Amino acid sequence: MNYKDSGVDIEKGDLFVERISKMVKSTYNQQVKSGIGGFCALYAMDEERFLASSTDGVGTKIKLAVELGVHDTIGIDLVAMCVNDLICSGARPMFFLDYFASSKLDLKVSEAVIKGIVDGCLQSQMALIGGETAEMPGMYQEGDYDLAGFSVGEVMKSSxxxxxxxxxxxxxxxxxxxxxxxxxxxxxxxxxxxxxxxPDLKRACLTPTKIYVKTIMSLLKTHFTHVKGIANITGSGFLNIPRMNENFDYHVTEAPELPLFMKEVCDLSGLSTKELHKTFNMGVGMVVATDAPDTVIAELEKLGERAFFLGHITKGKGEYHFNPKGSTTGHNS
Known part of the structure; x- marks a missing residue:
């Protein structure tokens, strides 16, 4: 079984983005610095400042939350999925909006979900300034709901x-x-x-997405010159690393230790290392490109993170290579 067998076709998703790219870009004006394809969009407000924006959802992790009746952490996931993209540009998150849709509003469930969103916003030092709640009988099955989030931040062009x-x-x-x-x-x-x-393993899989806002903001404040690029290891796993700059190749030579519940699920999957790394984050939430690895690792550890050497960068054409130490063969993306 692989990701496509489970109903998600990454290649078709990439093709969709490619096909709509020209249409989307027809709406751009001279204020747009970056849009489709990046971790977040940048819009120039003046000569010195960009607004950064990102949007995302939680996906079918919600189905597991519904099955287990655990709704107070899924909102943290929603915020994290947005702001972890936003901070890849160095942007400071400012505010958040949410969209909550269900067949019929369940006050207990919806309140628990919003509690999680508030928690995520507090972790991100971001204001929850608005949202939309929609009841759509016939669109969703009873008990199901869906979420979307929208985050906005700012970054000075010099930063x-x-x-x-x-x-x-x-x-x-x-x-x-x-x-x-x-x-x-x-x-x-x-x-x-x-x-x-x-059920214990299922509950462990609901562990909320880690929010890296305070860590990345602190790292940039003290070591900006040594932070060359940042990648959120989100959908498509390690294939996100080349999004930092596609004029280079990215060689991952280390395989970090996984959380125990994550290792158990990966072992049960029977999937190849290649398939696992292009689907899951494999224990790596964010990747930083730097010319001072020892300094950056020391600072991240001081900030309470578990940080580690992952690999190196060479001139290339935007490819990702996985070849852990001791391995005689690797694979390309």
């Missing part, structure tokens, strides 16, 4: 992290994830179902 300073020989540093975050859950759920996994 922008856009990958343009990456050079041949720079180092990749990984920051540990809290688990699967909110990606690949169509496959996670299939694995759990196929192996008749116990």
């Amino acid at each position: 922008l992290v856009d990958g343009s300073r990456i050079q041949n020989g720079d180092t990749l540093i990984g920051i540990a994830s809290s688990g699967f975050h909110s990606n690949g859950f169509s496959l996670v759920r299939k694995i759990l179902e196929k192996n008749n996994c116990n």
